[in-house]
Amino acid sequence: MKPDFRSAPASTEDEVALLRQVSERDRHAFELLYRVYYRRLTRFLEQVTRRPQMVEEIVNDTMLVVWRKADTFNHGSRVSTWIFAIAYRKALKAMKRAAEPRRVPWDGEMGSTCGPEEELIEREARNRLRRALAGLSAEHRAVVELTYYHGYAYREIAEIVGCPVDTVKTRMFHARRKLKILLDGRREELP
Amino acid sequence: MILRFFRFDDPVHRDTAELLPWLVNGTLDGGERERVESHLAQCVTCRRELEAVRALQAALASDERDPAVASALARLHARLDEDEAGYGPRRLLHMLMRRWREARPAVRRTLAAQCALILVLAGALGIVIASSSPPPALYRTLGDTPTATSGRQGIVVVFKGEHAEQEIRRLLVSLNARVVDGPSSMGAYRLELRKGGQQEALALLRADPAVAFAEPTPAQGTTNE
Numbered sequence: 001m002k003p004d005f006r007s008a009p010a011s012t013e014d015e016v017a018l019l020r021q022v023s024e025r026d027r028h029a030f031e032l033l034y035r036v037y038y039r040r041l042t043r044f045l046e047q048v049t050r051r052p053q054m055v056e057e058i059v060n061d062t063m064l065v066v067w068r069k070a071d072t073f074n075h076g077s078r079v080s081t082w083i084f085a086i087a088y089r090k091a092l093k094a095m096k097r098a099a100e101p102r103r104v105p106w107d108g109e110m111g112s113t114c115g116p117e118e119e120l121i122e123r124e125a126r127n128r129l130r131r132a133l134a135g136l137s138a139e140h141r142a143v144v145e146l147t148y149y150h151g152y153a154y155r156e157i158a159e160i161v162g163c164p165v166d167t168v169k170t171r172m173f174h175a176r177r178k179l180k181i182l183l184d185g186r187r188e189e190l191p
Numbered sequence: 192m193i194l195r196f197f198r199f200d201d202p203v204h205r206d207t208a209e210l211l212p213w214l215v216n217g218t219l220d221g222g223e224r225e226r227v228e229s230h231l232a233q234c235v236t237c238r239r240e241l242e243a244v245r246a247l248q249a250a251l252a253s254d255e256r257d258p259a260v261a262s263a264l265a266r267l268h269a270r271l272d273e274d275e276a277g278y279g280p281r282r283l284l285h286m287l288m289r290r291w292r293e294a295r296p297a298v299r300r301t302l303a304a305q306c307a308l309i310l311v312l313a314g315a316l317g318i319v320i321a322s323s324s325p326p327p328a329l330y331r332t333l334g335d336t337p338t339a340t341s342g343r344q345g346i347v348v349v350f351k352g353e354h355a356e357q358e359i360r361r362l363l364v365s366l367n368a369r370v371v372d373g374p375s376s377m378g379a380y381r382l383e384l385r386k387g388g389q390q391e392a393l394a395l396l397r398a399d400p401a402v403a404f405a406e407p408t409p410a411q412g413t414t415n416e
Binding site: 031039056067126129144145148151152154 | 215
């Protein structure tokens with residue numbers, strides 16, 4: 001059973017048609033495409049960079065490249081794979097410019113402690129997961145995010161992050177192992 | 192929410208364990224999925240790991256925020272305006288050249304074949320146009336062949352001045368001809384033969400005392416100089 005990925009594209013053909021219109025300098029088509037991708041890219045870039053304040057700029061840098069280079073889209077891949085690959089490269093560049101990534105608390109992470117006990121437990125579990133993810137490298141977070149939230153196949157992830165498929169599998173493997181250690185609170189076991 | 196991950200040190204499980212995230216997101220191809228599922232059917236440890244992967248996926252997917260798209264889009268529009276200002280014929284040419292360079296060989300071959308076909312068709316069309324009827328002349332002499340008489344033989348004839356209309360009518364009836372043009376300023380008429388040979392008609396006309404001049408009209412397809 002395939003889970004319901006809210007971020008998965010509604011129709012690949014629609015997106016290809018939109019991108020064709022964008023390549024013909026159609027602003028309306030571009031705006032539609034932007035709205036389709038804004039949430040997905042924001043989410044992905046927040047996860048990868050851990051710097052919410054720079055996310056919007058990276059999204060816009062990404063979409064500006066889409067606007068300029070829509071005519072170079074290679075129909076051998078999905079539109080979303082192409083756009084995410086641009087976003088990933090932009091994210092790595094932005095992080096390099098901003099030197100060492102630093103830890104930024106997410107909205108809600110330091111949230112109120114009122115509410116039913118179950119909600120508290122849930123919130124705590126979510127915060128633990130966020131903290132654990134923050135302990136991963138940007139490359140590992142990208143693979144985790146693209147798989148679990150965006151629903152990409154490992155071959156597509158290899159295309160997005162620009163590495164061999166075996167590297168994607170290995171990154172995921174190590175990401176999960178690290179997550180396990182971080183979630184168990186055994187930081188001393190990290191390599 | 193409890194997330195537990197088993198240790199991946201056992202190589203027996205590693206192949207399955209590696210692919211579990213993509214089993215959960217539904218993107219494994221048929222062969223891989225069957226392989227993973229058949230291992231899961233007989234391995235409790237991997238089934239437990241599968242549950243942990245599902246829990247992680249659910250936890251990540253449920254963590255949603257609603258970013259403000261409108262303000263971000265407005266800021267990008269300003270940048271697009273700047274970008275548009277630099278968009279002209281030179282950039283269009285650059286784009287076409289880049290597209291050609293980046294096109295796959297199959298696409299290039301198809302485009303080249305299409306261009307060749309267009310040239311061949313254009314050449315063929317030129318030949319057809321050149322060999323077809325000339326365009327209607329803006330002026331016409333009696334020697335011209337009008338469109339209405341296409342396929343019929345014509346004769347230009349000048350009658351002697353003293354002959355009455357009655358004589359002319361007699362000649363036309365005997366030749367089964369009709370006047371299609373004239374008289375010109377020189378008194379020339381152009382006749383069209385309904386049937387019968389042109390040469391016979393010419394011989395009869397030339398022999399007739401009422402006729403001063405009789406000549407065939409130029410052949411069809413020739414232009415009037």
